[in-house]
Amino acid sequence: MTHKLTAIGFDADDTLWQNEQFFRLTQERFAELLSDFTDPDHLHERLLEAERRNVGHYGFGIKGFVLSMIETAIEVTDEKVPARVIHELMEAGKEMLAHPIHLLPGAEDTVRQLAESHRILLITKGDLLDQERKLAQSGLGDHFDGVEIVSHKTSDQYIRIFDYHGDGATSAMMVGNSMKSDVVPALEAGAWGVYVPHDLTWELEHAPKPDKHPRFRDLETLSALPDLLQQIES
Missing domain, CATH: 1.10.150.240 (Putative phosphatase; domain 2)
Structure with a gap:
């Protein structure tokens, strides 16, 4: 099905x-x-x-x-x-x-492509003004259907966000480079959690990889996300 x-x-x-x-x-x-x-x-x-x-x-x-x-x-x-x-x-x-934004490889193409078929959200934490500045400079803002800047990423936050912007966490996916903030709490909420590693990740964002969780996936690059979605939804 x-x-x-x-x-x-x-x-x-x-x-x-x-x-x-x-x-x-x-x-x-x-x-x-x-x-x-x-x-x-x-x-x-x-x-x-x-x-x-x-x-x-x-x-x-x-x-x-x-x-x-x-x-x-x-x-x-x-x-x-x-x-x-x-x-x-x-x-x-x-x-x-004040530093200018440098998009990572595949970011623009992936967001643009998936925005044509899915509801796309930006879910980030940090200083409100700084994150708003970076989003504005990125050129990606028009592709997002919702932007959530939160103080912490928890399972309760993901449940709230995906209930508000979609059809609940079980019909949602979270993609990010932090195992601790992007993947693990999203899985706990019932969503898919997709890990896209970055060469540099703050030590406080490290967490064990949930390899055995049926909704966990890891990708080498963001560009592989559309193919993964096709596999999951087929």
Whole structure:
């Protein structure tokens, strides 16, 4: 029996366009600024601890990242961090917020093609203004039937979104590069979860691969998604 999916959700950062590489470049700059106080590996560990600690306060995105860098700089220098370093970290954050969008291979063609036959949603988390800016610059905005910018991606959120924009989670699919945010909670909601890996993925987005789940699939590239949909719906 053919079961056509009515809604397909796409993650944004590192699924449709580059994102994590700009965080990594800024972290390298962060390490250079604090090279007189600590080594890069220790600094990375302390920054990751701060991000994990702060995500509940600041949410996901560049602003929370910058605040975590500043907090880490204060901690690793025993409150002796020079004001110029704080200033440079704030400037680095502003540069990230103004960086142009670089679409990933296959993103535009895949979204454009599937928008002709399915209800297409953008489901992303992070800073509202920054995500709206990136979507506007991407040129993909007109293809989406709905845009959801949430603080956290949970199974309850996916149930709510797919109920509102489609025919429920069982008739929906979520596609993204984060096993923890895009795939696992979508599967828990009853949707299909499709993992499209990116070379760079934030450590806090890692989770075990649910290989045995009947609705889990992984693809090497986003361009393979239309063929996968055809297989599932045939």
